[in-house]
Amino acid sequence: MLKLEGIVIRQGDFRLGADVTIDAGARVAVIGPSGAGKSTLLSLISGFLPPETGRVFWQGQDITDAAPGARPVAMLFQDNNLFPHLTVAQNVGLGIRPNLRLDRDETVLVTQALVRVGLGPFAQRKPAKLSGGQQSRVALARVLVQRKPLVLLDEPFAALGPALKIEMLDLVAELLEETGAGLLMVSHDPEDARRIADQAILVAEGKAHPPAPTAALLDNPPPVLKAYLG
Template identity: 45%
Template sequence: MLVLDELRSRYPEQELCFSLRAEAGEITALIGPSGAGKSTLLAMVAGFARVDSGRLCLDGRDLLPLPPAQRPMTTLFQDNNLFWHMTVYQNIAIGLSPSLRLTAAQREDVEQVARQVGIAALLQRKPASLSGGQQQRVGLARCLVRQTPVLLLDEPFSALDPALRFELLDLLRTQTDRLGLTVLLVTHHPDEAARVADRIAFVYDGHILEQGDKGLLSAPRTPALQAYLGR
């Protein structure tokens, strides 16, 4: 279980404080208005933003002393950060070794994850020749090949057409179930949360104002969430 216990960061214009529990095998969708603190929450968990106080633990292990590279998690952004001069194979493989010197077992891991996300036929192509949906599959494959227990996803599919968004969300759901991942998914689309999330957390003004199962979307309790959902 990933636990955020009053994870706090203080800025001159805002103080953020988050408490959340996310189980293995579950997707927790973080929804809320722009500027509420959703992306900052992910950055605090990943180690990219400072934390002034509180606890961050995974299965009882304190993660706060660890630098980002040593935390057992992988982050995927809307901009998938692909290397345009590399092939799809190399873009996935770099998640395992920056030098691209892979063992035979690692090469098989790259090919296996490519098959799982439906890009096995694209391994020798460059990202510029791929569609937006294919590029995001490559980014997701690079996350999965690292085999970290936690995935942090910051609106990774928001620039795609609805049909492609739902296709990749279903793929994420399948991989979460198969691998027992703990996923935090930032989204501006409540329909995405309704489709794949096990838990919903509504982030508002630097805090998690409401959280619960998907029933939260049909029965919001606070005026802020009601307004966000257009109720």
């Protein structure tokens, strides 16, 4: 279980508050107007942004001051964050060891992850030789090898076409089923939220609201969300 207790984040004139509890294994979309603080919320949880006040707990353990690598989360960024001078296998291996000194079992794990996302034959290619969808699969494989119980997605498939984005969302859902990991996904597309997340957190007007059923929230949105959705 992830718990944000009395959290306040400040960046200049921007302020975001959060008192939120998310069950282990839950799939939760993070939705709301642009600039409301959705990505900021993920940065807090992943350890890249400290709170001004409040605490972050995982399974009852205080992780507020834990370094990003020591947290129970794996994050997939919008730009995939691939290194162009490294091969596909090396980019995935970074999820295990930043120095890429993998032992035999870890090398096998990288190979298995690439096979699972449909990129087994592409292990020695460079990212520039891949399509946008294939690059997203590499980034997803890197998340997979980290074996973390919570996956954070910050609109990683926004640049993909509709059909390919659906394919990637379905692959994420399959991998979550296999691993039992939970999900927090920032999305500007309500249909993405409906497709993969049973619950949704509304981030608006300086507050991250507690999770609510996705369908109910989108079918009967509060005024601030209705204005954003149109």
